[in-house]
Amino acid sequence: MGFVARLIGKARRSSPWLLHFDCGSCNGCDIEILACLTPVYDLERFGVVNVGNPKHADILLVTGTVNQRNRQVLAVLFEQMAKPGVVVAIGACALSGGVFREAPNVLGGVDRVIPVDVYVPGCPARPEAIIDGVLLALEKFREKE
Ligand code: SF4
Structure with missing residues (x-):
């Protein structure tokens, strides 16, 4: 690995950037992320640091259920993320579909479409649990780097 690549890797490990995507939540978990x-x-x-561009993101935080309409957007966001990347599913909806899991267009949790590294339960997920999840994601990110 070259000097520049090592430098970029060190910067990413020291200060990973987050992207938050609301798949189809009630906004409860999104408010807790905020x-x-x-x-x-x-x-x-x-x-x-919270960023708005998936190409700059090392960690993807996803809330809400995956359904037929948003599955493609989620897959494209994951594809556009910097590699390696880590995915954190936040809240019961992102884990399994939650209260919306019986809805006709709901596929279930985030891992039905993209690989998930960290699962943060709760409805809504509490800020303390989200922070724990992000810290676990940081460890996994450093392992992957
Ligand atoms: S887990 Fe609960 S609070 Fe979070 S998006 Fe689903 S219904 Fe809303």
Whole structure:
């Protein structure tokens, strides 16, 4: 591995960037993710930064159920992420379809479409659990790097 690649790897390990995607949630889990990014929970103290471009993202946070309409968007976002990347499914909907799992167009959890590295349960997932999940994702990201 060349010097530049090692330098980029070190930067990514020290400050991985997050992308948040709402697959089809009620917004409960999304509000808790936003809470994590406020000064109250201050997720950024661990070096992570929330970004809007999947090509810049090392860690993908997904909330909500996967359905026939959003499955393709989720797959494309995952494909566009920087490699290696880590996926965190947040909340019961992202884990299994949650309260929407019986709906006719719902496929289930995120892992029906893309591989998931970390599962954060809850309805909604609490900010403390989300932060734990992101820290576990950081460890997995460093293992993959
Ligand atoms: S797990 Fe609960 S709070 Fe989170 S998106 Fe699903 S229904 Fe909403």
